[in-house]
Amino acid sequence: MDAGAGxxxxxxxxxxxxxxxxxxxxxxxxDNATRAWASxxxxxxxxxFDHVPHLDxxxxxxxxxxxxxxxxxxxxxxxxxxxxxxxGSVRDIAAMIEFCGPRRIAVAPRGQxxxxxxxxxxxxxxxxxxxxxxxxxxxxxARTxxxxxxALWSALLTASLAHGLTPPVFTDYIELxxxxxxxxxxxxxxxQHFGAQVDNxxxxxxxxxxxxxxxxxxxxxxxxxxxxxxxxxQVGVITRATLPLIPAPTSARQYTLTFPSVSALAAAQRxxxxxxxFNWLEGAANAVTGGGWQFVLEGTAYYDGTPPNDHALIxxxxxxxxxxxxxxxxxxxxxxxxxxxxxxKSTGEWFDPHPWLNIFLPDAATxxxxxxxxxxxxxxxxGASGVxxxxxxxxxxxxxxxxxxxxxxxxxxxxxxxxAAPDTDALPTATMLEGNRALYLAAQALGGTQYPVxxxxxxxxxWRIQYGDAWQFFSAAKHRYDPHxxxxxxxxxxx
Ligand SMILES: Cc1cc2nc3c(=O)[nH]c(=O)nc-3n(C[C@H](O)[C@H](O)[C@H](O)COP(=O)(O)OP(=O)(O)OC[C@H]3O[C@@H](n4cnc5c(N)ncnc54)[C@H](O)[C@@H]3O)c2cc1C
Numbered sequence: 001m002d003a004g005a006g007x008x009x010x011x012x013x014x015x016x017x018x019x020x021x022x023x024x025x026x027x028x029x030x031d032n033a034t035r036a037w038a039s040x041x042x043x044x045x046x047x048x049f050d051h052v053p054h055l056d057x058x059x060x061x062x063x064x065x066x067x068x069x070x071x072x073x074x075x076x077x078x079x080x081x082x083x084x085x086x087x088g089s090v091r092d093i094a095a096m097i098e099f100c101g102p103r104r105i106a107v108a109p110r111g112q113x114x115x116x117x118x119x120x121x122x123x124x125x126x127x128x129x130x131x132x133x134x135x136x137x138x139x140x141x142a143r144t145x146x147x148x149x150x151a152l153w154s155a156l157l158t159a160s161l162a163h164g165l166t167p168p169v170f171t172d173y174i175e176l177x178x179x180x181x182x183x184x185x186x187x188x189x190x191x192q193h194f195g196a197q198v199d200n201x202x203x204x205x206x207x208x209x210x211x212x213x214x215x216x217x218x219x220x221x222x223x224x225x226x227x228x229x230x231x232x233x234q235v236g237v238i239t240r241a242t243l244p245l246i247p248a249p250t251s252a253r254q255y256t257l258t259f260p261s262v263s264a265l266a267a268a269q270r271x272x273x274x275x276x277x278f279n280w281l282e283g284a285a286n287a288v289t290g291g292g293w294q295f296v297l298e299g300t301a302y303y304d305g306t307p308p309n310d311h312a313l314i315x316x317x318x319x320x321x322x323x324x325x326x327x328x329x330x331x332x333x334x335x336x337x338x339x340x341x342x343x344x345k346s347t348g349e350w351f352d353p354h355p356w357l358n359i360f361l362p363d364a365a366t367x368x369x370x371x372x373x374x375x376x377x378x379x380x381x382x383g384a385s386g387v388x389x390x391x392x393x394x395x396x397x398x399x400x401x402x403x404x405x406x407x408x409x410x411x412x413x414x415x416x417x418x419x420a421a422p423d424t425d426a427l428p429t430a431t432m433l434e435g436n437r438a439l440y441l442a443a444q445a446l447g448g449t450q451y452p453v454x455x456x457x458x459x460x461x462x463w464r465i466q467y468g469d470a471w472q473f474f475s476a477a478k479h480r481y482d483p484h485x486x487x488x489x490x491x492x493x494x495x
Contacts, residue, residue, distance in 0.1 A: 182201065
């Protein structure tokens with residue numbers, strides 16, 4: 001089998017031999033909230049934080065302390081906050097929001113800052129660093145975990161495995177905050193069975209835009225519950241979540257199967273998602289040395305003791321060449337991006353700009369759309385450490401009203417995860433952003449939506465199309481729970 005340039009999620013480290021070391025560059029970018037290009041020296045209101053309430057934690061005002069909060073994983077948009085709250089308690093968050101509301105000081109909760117287009121940033125306002133709220137309590141009898149919203153999924157994996165349990169759905173990268181992914185959606189290879197992370201929540205504690213602390217669940221303050229999940233921080237700060245756990249397997253066997261075209265990959269994915277044979281299913285396009293792409297299905301079967309029957313799982317899938325089969329312990333499988341991330345950090349590539357595109361396509365449009373995109377896409381369009389993902393999700397598994405997917409029984413998540421590494425052949429960040437916009441508009445015309453964690457310049461009109469028949473619910477919840485309009489302006493939805 002052609003080893004290609006090794007750009008699969010798991011293989012992309014191999015592609016980086018001799019890669020240029022990036023240097024955490026400050027790239028002036030498009031301001032998603034103001035619909036303008038942001039400068040690195042965004043304005044600060046200064047002075048708005050006199051006479052703040054007594055806090056259990058700390059309010060950071062020094063520019064050196066604020067610096068990490070002027071950036072995110074995208075390294076495209078840079079906004080200087082006026083202050084950063086390191087909460088010592090939920091009460092601190094409530095008190096500061098109550099302080100900020102009448103003063104119209106914008107407030108952005110920030111988990112790990114891994115959205116890529118300034119979504120967790122705020123010019124002159126207050127950033128709430130959620131990381132101090134990182135408690136995790138596992139109740140093995142109830143099979144639930146109650147977590148502070150700043151806790152990382154990696155920490156929850158460790159804590160739950162101590163009881164032989166696991167959350168049903170992980171994102172591919174698990175050093176993300178639980179509040180951050182519950183605000184976005186949280187998709188992974190088990191979403192085909194369990195829905196998104198937002199579909200796996202028992203109860204939330206939310207501090208609304210008026211500073212009210214509310215417990216919300218499907219049966220209690222349900223409107224707030226449903227507006228907070230995948231709500232992109234618009235109606236409140238999620239401070240605590242109770243999440244279901246399921247028994248954890250001990251081992252995982254992963255199959256990587258190569259297909260010659262988008263259509264062949266998608267056909268195999270449709271087959272296996274229909275019969276549910278894999279516990280975990282994703283897919284990717286890998287660059288081939290000398291040009292072009294090959295397409296891979298990544299399917300994983302979990303097991304305890306006896307390994308799965310390979311022939312039964314992959315014998316009828318019609319892949320090319322030899323299947324790659326690899327066994328992992330379950331925790332190593334869930335955290336299998338860790339070595340790649342460590343490598344990218346060591347080369348500096350992790351700190352280069354990431355103008356990412358994530359869109360959901362209707363099943364019927366997927367083959368033609370993705371084929372057309374991949375026919376034109378080159379390594380320069382995604383950068384040497386760029387990644388392209390394609391995998392299906394049955395929409396009947398997705399119940400959170402604000403996680404917007406096409407009106408189709410099956411949707412494909414198509415992600416063009418670009419890295420604009422300077423001093424390489426990669427296209428400049430601005431060109432990649434223009435590419436994202438064009439691809440998004442083409443998908444929108446076909447009934448596609450964006451998975452809003454990346455870098456797509458959006459207009460107010462686009463957001464209305466994005467939310468479709470949920471727009472009225474979302475805007476009513478925004479009006480009710482954030483009447484001052486201060487929360488998470490970096491998303492640019494209601495500005
Ligand atoms: C390397 C990498 C891999 C990824 N892989 C996946 C994947 O496999 N699947 C997937 O679904 N996503 C994936 N993502 C996207 C990721 O899920 C989102 O970007 C997520 O929002 C990041 O969490 P965070 O803690 O960094 O949030 P942040 O970027 O800090 O915040 C995101 C948004 O949510 C708001 N917010 C943050 N915390 C809270 C809170 N407690 N209450 C209310 N609002 C809040 C912020 O204001 C901001 O608007 C990946 C991202 C990266 C960088």
